[in-house]
Amino acid sequence: MSTTSAASRIPYRLVRKGMIMSPLPGEANEAEGVLNPASGRTPNGRLHLLPRLVAKGNVSRVGLAEVTFTDGVPSGVERRGVVLAPDEGWERGKRNAGVEDPRVTWIPSLGKHVMSYVAYGPLGPKPALAVSEDLTEWTRLGPIHFAYQPDLDTDLNLFPNKDVVHFPEPVPGPDGEPAYAMLHRPMWDLGWFRPGEGVHLPAGITDERPGIWISYVPVAEVETDIRALARPRAHRLVALSAHPWEELKIGAGPAPIRVPEGWLLIHHGVSGHIEDPFAQNQKVSYAAGAMILDPADPAKVLARSEEPLMAPETEEERTGTVPNVVFPTAIEEIDGQRYVFYGMADAQIGVALLERTA
Template structure:
């Protein structure tokens, strides 16, 4: 494998090697549980968690939760959010909108369409759903589109173009935590592009024993971090199918602080604020033993925040050195995976932003996102 200098890493990956500022003037205030498994519902026997969100054409707010049936089979549901005085307090279930019906979403002993993230793209008039297809080679990213949140059309698995300066093929690796920006941003060539954050994982040993870690050129930290890839806006606006063909892959951020010591990953779609693009993310600390059974992990997931530069989203302007939300309540401390808060959706109601998050991989909580004066 070819090697790169620290200066090369910045130009190839987009990673600024200088220390990151820590002023991100936003915080989260938890409000409670908004969705829990329905007793007697076999599709939710092992939890409801990590929802996407959006509004149907009539303006009603919905969650798209991951529903986990026994045997770790995941589907994407639809649930209308119940509001009291403008505050989310519960849901009314509207059924299942995506199930692991395709062969590449099913393995020998597993199946799943997992952890959806949806972004409404006004310029395209569609919701984009990135999700994890848990198939024969483990977790891979896929994309579906909808105009109404109810009917979804698969565009298929995501494909990452070969990039010689990385000296690797991103299609080889498991990948999670993908989410699109809600509008075109400047691509590496300065032209408008639709950008997707994602988190490739470099250890192939879990499905090819002995294979081990394969790092891209210029990257020396094997911990999973946040990357971005692009699709030219002009190509997408000619054909939505172009969205599955991503290119110009760049590193955005790796673990920096104690609550992120094992890995980081993107949360809900970034939102535009006066300081830049606000990205909530999760950081993981603790111990993950060999294998991919989450119930064996001794970890702690906290929510952090970053500000990305609007002129170049690979540049982190600031990030939080400590979590803005971490496991404290009984529902966050105990569940399928203990000690987890996992933000995945942001919605605005009457001028107030609410964040929906997974609680210990078993329930869904809601928190208010507030700007610190």
Template sequence: PGLGTDLCMFPNKDAVFFPEPVPGPDGRPSYAMLHRPMWDLGWIREGEIAHLPAGITDERPGIWISYVPVELVEADIRALARPQDHTCVALPMYPYEELKIGAGPPPVRIDEGWLLIHHGVTGEVPDAWDPTTQTVEYAAGAMVLDAADPSRVLARTDQPILTPETADERQGTVPNVVFPTAIEEVDGVRYVFYGMADAKIGVARLDRTP
């Protein structure tokens, strides 16, 4: 309702759940999922145009959130496959995100809200049907989402916090990629595990600075 379309009609990826229930739009405790619907159907059927939901004017893929009230899941686990209240959280904003953005690891609870490490993509994709024509770079940024309303961005990095620099990050199956996928705390220190050029797994220490 309100979007004028059914999100199930579009390809979707980069989905991650919050590790615990969060307040839904109506205040009910809900399981929430971040995901990235893609409006351009040209890569499915050549010549097809982008079909945007009501209120969305930027066709570049961004981060959305959808909810399932806990009470519905407890009554029927299959409710997890029927998320609702789809809301746009963030769209590309900064140069390192010029093509698209998407979620990385599941959000981590911090004092200020929820810490989300996300990926941003720059470069060119001349032909969606021919991956060899793509010259892209994946970098990582960060956002803080409101604990009371996780669809609301409280803060966001205007520069990437991780970029492809090493040989393993710049050469591989897909060159020039760092793709964060997990955060693990070990002895009080948080580490981000990430894909390196789609060929290896790297790890970076995540430090908090004043």
């Protein structure tokens, strides 16, 4: 992990354009909110969101909704149904179930959309993958299985893990060979599973706060078998919390996008107080920031925003299932401009224009 922190070197800002999706009255699948969408384009080029739909009891599904526009700006959606539900045994427990917080990356070299999502099963939140060519029909690749890495002195599969997202093209792996890379956020406290067990940190890590990691799969392996995407290795720490607005933890947002400075990663940072990492916390604030990752080594941070690009300010962002949440999860180019879609207080979905400032 190598970081150069300079807000002036993040020449981007987010400008709110409004709320574009809220729960439909009477729709059981949306009784507790619509939030944290993925995005992509169907074969006919139409832009869609894949929102997390939350039913009573915090049971989540992934929906599909076509984006509508007013004067070229995203302004609403037309629902197209549910495309992923917690139908597999490992996606549900006796008192919980869910497929949550999808991220979707279109990877042209594979000709597929790759969805990462959180399966909320018997052992809590575990990351999983699915692939599609049309955003409608999805093939599960199964839970992600992180390869054992002796120098970490631990097994990453022991830990809950969220905020998984793929780069849209191969990047140099640690050995210099082309690889498909994914960002993710392990959580080291095992007390949720075995009371009193506490935090188990990998070798060389002294900060127990959840941060952003990167793992790789060689291109040649994926070309032979797409299921190799679910077996990443060469795990490396990318970034930990560095500023007050992200003092508790950070996590990746939408798929990184290539900009002149490198890979632009929009991320979220959390401040406040967390009593239970798996409860719907009411004493936190989620804000959006940005990093620039090195194209030659995406585990290296070249620049980072010292202040958030967006923090909870509007009524929709400050009032909801979890108050004070701005949670960016998707980014799309529309007529030459980039828009970021984000969850608002775990209840609704907003959109903001990503503008270059220099």
